Amino acid sequence: MGNKIKTAVIGVGNMGTAHAKALFSNQVAGLELCALCDCDISRHDFCKTVLPQIPLFKDWKTLIDSGIAEAVIIAVPHNLHCDIAEYALKSNLNVVLEKPVDVSVSKAIALNRVAQKSDKVFAMMFNQRTNELYSKARNIVRSGALGELKRSVWIITNWYRTQQYYNSGNWRASWAGEGGGVLLNQAPHNLDLWQWICGMPISVTGYCDVAKYHNIEVEDDATIFVRYKNGATGTFITSTGEYPGTNRLEISGDLGKIVIENGKLKWWKLNMSEREYCFNADNPNYSLKYEYSEISAEKPETAHIGILQNFANAILYNEELISPGTDGIFELSLSNAAYLSSWQGNLSVNLPLDCAEFDRILAEKIKNSNLKKSSPDHEDGEYLPRWHVQW
Numbered sequence: 472m473g474n475k476i477k478t479a480v481i482g483v484g485n486m487g488t489a490h491a492k493a494l495f496s497n498q499v500a501g502l503e504l505c506a507l508c509d510c511d512i513s514r515h516d517f518c519k520t521v522l523p524q525i526p527l528f529k530d531w532k533t534l535i536d537s538g539i540a541e542a543v544i545i546a547v548p549h550n551l552h553c554d555i556a557e558y559a560l561k562s563n564l565n566v567v568l569e570k571p572v573d574v575s576v577s578k579a580i581a582l583n584r585v586a587q588k589s590d591k592v593f594a595m596m597f598n599q600r601t602n603e604l605y606s607k608a609r610n611i612v613r614s615g616a617l618g619e620l621k622r623s624v625w626i627i628t629n630w631y632r633t634q635q636y637y638n639s640g641n642w643r644a645s646w647a648g649e650g651g652g653v654l655l656n657q658a659p660h661n662l663d664l665w666q667w668i669c670g671m672p673i674s675v676t677g678y679c680d681v682a683k684y685h686n687i688e689v690e691d692d693a694t695i696f697v698r699y700k701n702g703a704t705g706t707f708i709t710s711t712g713e714y715p716g717t718n719r720l721e722i723s724g725d726l727g728k729i730v731i732e733n734g735k736l737k738w739w740k741l742n743m744s745e746r747e748y749c750f751n752a753d754n755p756n757y758s759l760k761y762e763y764s765e766i767s768a769e770k771p772e773t774a775h776i777g778i779l780q781n782f783a784n785a786i787l788y789n790e791e792l793i794s795p796g797t798d799g800i801f802e803l804s805l806s807n808a809a810y811l812s813s814w815q816g817n818l819s820v821n822l823p824l825d826c827a828e829f830d831r832i833l834a835e836k837i838k839n840s841n842l843k844k845s846s847p848d849h850e851d852g853e854y855l856p857r858w859h860v861q862w
């Protein structure tokens with residue numbers, strides 16, 4: 472392998488086009504666009520104009536078997552992700568996989584097994600991990616500086632989408648085409664960050680409201696309640712039907728709390744353990760001393776380009792992955808568990824998930840799904856601001 476990794480993009484729609492353009496215009500050192508693949512031939516005409524001279528394929532297996540690529544970026548509808556990623560890894564290609572890893576945890580587990588046996592680099596496109604406020608929050612929580620976790624609450628309701636958005640692309644917002652709604656399409660970034668910072672809970676209760684604000688057959692509003700192993704609780708609220716929305720993450724621990732909102736991380740750092748104070752204090756004012764600080768990001772969010780650059784550096788220089796492929800299973804476990812809970816009358820669902828039961832009910836929903844027949848309507852294929860962290 473030379474200093475440039477020959478990289479193909481599979482699925483040249485909204486997202487894939489943006490990745491392809493980034494490589495075509497040499498925005499990622501070490502990745503060279505070598506081929507494009509889309510099953511929709513109308514995308515080939517678009518590619519010939521916008522990304523000229525790049526070989527085009529209609530079938531992803533033919534592309535992978537051709538040997539033209541050393542790496543692939545997969546940006547097709549979710550329910551094809553694992554099949555293509557598995558085949559690519561087994562064919563000795565490095566892989567960047569768009570979020571979510573797929574629609575069901577059972578497929579993600581199978582892909583994880585293949586990935587673990589492979590010596591190829593496998594990254595998930597969790598581009599919001601490159602926002603420094605979240606890595607700082609992760610360091611605070613994971614280092615123990617916040618003390619034992621008590622509660623986490625994320626209100627992430629600024630994923631507003633119109634009916635026109637849902638009408639674009641015949642796979643969107645149906646059980647057969649997409650396999651879920653806001654939890655599977657928009658919120659995976661936040662579900663991933665949530666577990667990346669606070670860790671995985673042991674049980675999940677989901678309230679997933681189907682078609683609350685749009686004419687779709689999946690959920691566009693969801694509230695998830697979780698319990699962690701130490702007894703701490705968490706709440707995650709998301710929606711595509713509220714405007715203006717909120718993006719506020721609050722995490723409380725025995726040594727204080729942090730809040731991320733409006734592009735700032737606020738940190739109330741107690742000088743002593745609250746639990747210790749509670750049982751030893753004779754101060755009638757109930758006031759613990761704390762230091763307050765406001766932290767801003769020092770570096771800009773590098774987003775998709777940052778993940779692609781890290782992927783290239785991992786292949787070329789063994790750089791540690793920001794978002795390893797195997798991490799995809801965690802956030803998908805949260806959304807699958809929330810669906811299963813919701814389908815079972817909001818019963819609490821334990822993790823690891825009962826994959827067989829989830830797959831059984833999803834298969835029923837797919838069987839009865841009302842897949843739209845509208846033709847795809849792609850945007851112009853730039854990285855859209857709405858895909859970055861929004862405050």
Ligand SMILES: NC(=O)c1ccc[n+]([C@@H]2O[C@H](COP(=O)([O-])OP(=O)(O)OC[C@H]3O[C@@H](n4cnc5c(N)ncnc54)[C@H](O)[C@@H]3O)[C@@H](O)[C@H]2O)c1
Nearest residue numbers: 482483484485486487509510511546547549569570640858
């Ligand atoms: N990371 C992010 O910020 C971000 C943003 C948007 C979308 N995404 C993800 O990217 C993926 C694609 O979403 P999109 O909005 O680009 O969808 P899209 O419908 O615009 O594009 C998907 C493309 O895949 C092609 N395709 C479908 N089946 C194929 C097959 N079997 N072989 C080859 N090509 C095939 C379609 O023709 C289409 O051009 C989704 O998984 C989505 O979650 C990620």
